[in-house]
Amino acid sequence: MAFAAQHPTRIRLLQALRRGGCTLADLQRETGLSRAAVRHHLLRLERDGLVAETPSRAPRGRPPLIFRYQPPAPSDGRSPGLALSVLAAMLAAARRRSPRHVGALLAAAAGYVGSGRREIREIPDPEARLRAALAVLFDPATTEVRRAGDAFSVAVCSCPLLPAALRSPELCHLCPTVLRRLAGFRLERRRCIAQGDRRCVYLATVTHRATAAHGDRAGNQVGGRGRA
The missing domain is CATH 1.10.10.10 (Winged helix-like DNA-binding domain superfamily/Winged helix DNA-binding domain)
Known part of the structure; x- marks a missing residue:
């Protein structure tokens, strides 16, 4: 994206x-x-x-x-589609070794996706931060975010990970891993396109660490103004 x-x-x-x-x-x-x-x-x-x-x-x-x-152009050999295919192959190889290797590979991929996007973590409003983080992975025009009490319901109608996820289901864990690292959200998957559902649906809740971090940042800003 x-x-x-x-x-x-x-x-x-x-x-x-x-x-x-x-x-x-x-x-x-x-x-x-x-x-x-x-x-x-x-x-x-x-x-x-x-x-x-x-x-x-x-x-x-x-x-x-x-x-x-205008929808994004279809993937070709020079686009992220190739990278996803390579990642799917690496996940399949890691799966044959142990679940720990799969988790480590997903964490590394999430770190790479989130690198250089510190400005997203700085967004104070949780919903705006969630939407900005989702846009890293998905087309915003096919993604719906609705508040559900203290959490958010996220529905993804078109998943660019689908072709690779059909070969390596572990790839579906990339989105929750990226959202946790990038925006401080914990995602609970409710539905999944790769498993035959019409769309992917998640329940997103803010982690305590993210809430505390933004609270500390706001306090520092107030303290800085007071000292000035």
Whole structure:
């Protein structure tokens, strides 16, 4: 997933555009942002090939632009699809040795996926942090996040891990491992596309460590302002 799509506002824009084409005014109402702010985020998404704009038909005057969601191009030999195939083969080899080797390999893969994305861990709002972390693995336009009490229900309608996960089911554990490392969430899997369900469904809860870390960070900021 392109890095630009990991921003919480861009995730909301992609979800709106997946429901159908939208004008700039439509997206302003959806996000509550100014015209300039929405245009800025759309330009970033257009640059990554996730959004396209076309003029609408209007009887008179200048027709408004219609923005539409563009699904990512299918994987080829130069894309993450090849890396997933290699990882699946490595997991199969590790499985033949011991479960401990599988866990170590998944932890290493999760560390690699999360490297260089420290800004996600710094997002104070849990839902925004969860959405940004999910966008690292999944297309935001096919991912739904809903609050469920003190937790969040996550539904993934299209999983890029599926082809490799059918060969190595352990790959399904990559998402919970990444989310725990990247955003401090514990994921409990309820449904799985690789097991025949229509979508993957998780229950995501914030770990105590993540809650404490953000509390300490907020306290340090307040303390810093007090000393200033």
